Amino acid sequence: MIRASSFLAGVCALALAPAFAHAADTSPAQAADPYYKSGQAALARAMAVSPKTGRAKNVILFLGDGMGISTAVAGRIWQGQQKGVDGESNALSFEKLPFTALSKTYSHDTQVTDSAAGITAITTGVKTRNKVIGLTGEAKPESCASEASTRVTTIAEIAKAHGLSAGAVTNTRITHATPAGTFAHTAYRDWEGDADMPAGALSGGCKDIARQLVEAPAGLRLDVALGGGRSRFLPETKGGKRADGRDLTVEWTKTKGAAYVADAEQLKAIDPARTGPVLGLFAGEHLPYEVERAQSGQGVPSLSDMATKAVDILSKNPKGYFLLVEGGKIDMGSHLNNARRTLTETAAFSDAIQAVLDKVDLNETLVIVTADHSHGLVISGYAARNAPILGLAGNEGEPVVAGDGKAYTVLSFATGPGGPEGQTLRADPAKEDLEEVDYHQQSVAHLPSAAHAGEDVGVYADGPGAYLVRGVVEESYLFQVMRHAFGFDAAK
Structure with a gap:
């Protein structure tokens, strides 16, 4: 006996067969829809992407501090609206990169990381405690005694040890947590200058972050360091905040060929082929927000200016380089609940990325764009x-x-x-x-x-090794991608 359900299924199949008999030869009814066409174009672009599996000569890490997914989306809309185009379908420069992932940003001891632990994970492959830079999770915050036994090596230091150049660019103080994550090892992120440190830390032999930058061995010292924070390098007699009376900018220039610059014109005048290492400090504290740079930031270079100059300087090394570029004021705008500043900083960060992408060869340069953490910004209907x-x-x-x-x-x-x-x-x-x-x-x-937020943040990449940026990954995994792209994991 034939079951009724089987009979009905057969009838339905026969009835529908003519409608789909020529489906392979016809376009769907929505084929003329602009969204449909846009999707077709996106698919064609995705199919044309060929993963680059060779080694990277250079690695550039762009870090939008506090740039969570909602911040990137709002920044995308803001930028488009400022340009007079459709903001919702607009794309920031880094959103056009072909490889993406989500990064889990929790720290060793908290659900929500701070920038110190976040950058340590990215530049060393090790998650650590909030407020700690360049040390493992065994370090005790504000404990000088725990620094020596918990020290780890950053990707910038590894690059230098292999004969490459390294640099850091930021619109915050160069001694602030994120840029410090390329060169510093400290139990407390706020020890940016000696006047920021308690007597016990000083007597215990701990060095402030500014000293660590300037006093690093020649083989490990950054070749480019551009940002703010001049006060941590100058003595009180010169308008700074150092209590030890030292002028670290003068000490920096004692290296042959080294230069110190303090404004945009001096930076522009640097001849990359003949000068280096370069220390540029363009404000006593953080650099101005982009919305006020035209008024209160006279003589202060833009993030794009600093990033492209850093690439020019570092590129003279035939072996290659590592460069960190931080859009640090994105985070600061959100700390203020000031969305206009957050979004203009996000757009400026995107502009800096595009300016660098226009200069580098993605066949030899791995570019990774990410954030150290998110913020509690919400886009509501x-x-x-x-x-x-x-x-x-x-x-x-x-x-x-x-x-x-x-x-x-x-x-x-x-x-x-x-x-x-x-x-x-x-x-x-x-x-x-x-x-x-x-x-x-x-x-x-x-x-x-x-407060910061704890959801995953985006990772966007192109260049050699970028195909490894996929899925949902630990923040510390990004170090492994950069190290592998350089070929350091294969070195004996």
Whole structure:
């Protein structure tokens, strides 16, 4: 006996057969749709990518401090809207790189990492404790005695030991956590200058981060170090903060060919073929935000200026180089709950990446773009397509009203200074100037400085070894990719 279900299945198959008989010869009904065509073009580009399996002569690590996925997306929209194009479908420079992954950013002791532990994982392959740089997780924060036995080697130091050059570029202090992750080994990230250190640490033989940069052995010292933080290198008599009276900028120049520069014109005048190593300190503390560089940053080079100059200087070594370029002010904007600064810094970081991509040969240079951690920035619904990313959330063009009868912004934060203090009621953003440069987006919980977030961050790559950037990986895995690309894991 034939089962009814089998009979019906056969009838259905016969009925549908004519509709699909020529499916291979016809295009689907949506073939003319622009989204469909865009997808076809993207597939063609993806199929044309050939993984580069050879060794990398150079490795450039771009790190957007605090640039989580939501920050990258909001930055993408912001950049597109500033250009007058569709922000949502816009792409930042690094989003066009063919290989991507997600990086798990927890530290050795916390669910949410700080920049010190984050950069240590990326540059050494070892996860460590928050506030610690260049030491294993066995180190005790602020314990001078634990430094010697827990010291690890950075990718920059390994490159130098193999005869390559190395450099670090940042728009924060060069002694700040992320750039320090290329050369420093310290139990406390805030020991940037000797005046930042307690007496016990000084008497215990610990060196401040600025001293570590300048006093590194010639075979390991960075060939390029560009950023802010001049105060940690100069004595008080010269407007700095060093308590030991030393001028580390003068000590830097005692090496043959070495140069110290303090403004954009001096940096521009550097002849890469004849000068090096180069120390550039362009502000006493961090460099200005991009939104105010034109006014308060006279004489301060852009991140693009510093990054491209660093490439020119490092490229004179025929063996190759390692370079870190940090967009550090992305993080600082988010700490303030100031989305405009966060997004303009993200766009400037993207511009710096593009400027470098335009200079290097991706057949010999591995480029990796990532973040050390995310931030609590959220993109909430449901603003209309092309609505200002810094504006109010909406529904079909009308502002959305929350349960308290007030509107809310597209971008908000989990924590930070934008949150209500005490019993203060939430302000109504519909009655505030959202275009004000110093406007603080609202947050759920008030903190003087917004906390980092713990979700995975993006990794984007191209060049030799970039095909290894795929899947969901540990943050410390990125060190292994860079080391393998250089061929150091095969060296005897």
